[in-house]
Amino acid sequence: MKIGYARVSTADQSLDLQLKALKEAGCDRIYQDHGISGMRFDRPGYGKAMQALKEGDTLVVWRLDRLARSMLELTDTVTTLHNRGIGFRSLCEYFDLGTPVGDFMLHILSAMAHFERALIIERTRAGMAAAKARGVQIGRPPAMDGETFREALFLINRGLSVPATATQIGVGKSTLYRYLSENAARYHRLNM
Structure with a gap:
């Protein structure tokens, strides 16, 4: 059985593109999280997808970053799937973990996803520091003046x-x- 998983980070984003691609890939069931960051561990759709997967099944995602946002999390997830006898396939990155090339590509792409996330964090911190230097208040305003x-x-x-x-x-x-x-x-x- 092919189990699909789709996720978008914000409520104003649409899952339509991912859902269409997962259906075209032949997914029997698709679980989704709408408006939930990939950094969160308590994603309900993700949890249900992981519970639904049985030995011999394949987890299918549209892109790697829909499944995980850090190299460690992605590697842990795929290792857990592999140990359970479950395959993994990412549609946009065109690889299937059932092959040696897919395994190699996963490590390369997960390193890139981790690097991308680190750059985002670095840029965000630099932007916040620059804003503070200009006198902009970061975070919630105080409850009382x-x-x-x-x-x-x-x-x-x-x-x-x-x-x-x-x-x-x-x-x-x-x-x-x-x-x-x-x-x-x-x-x-x-x-x-």
């Missing part, structure tokens, strides 16, 4: 509980507790 924190302190000093104060200023109570803990010295100074 200084003015909101002062308002929270005022309400707490007037006798309002921390949970009620958090509701009043529109933040979670754990966030307010964290801010109070992080700014304990300043908080005590203001209470004196």
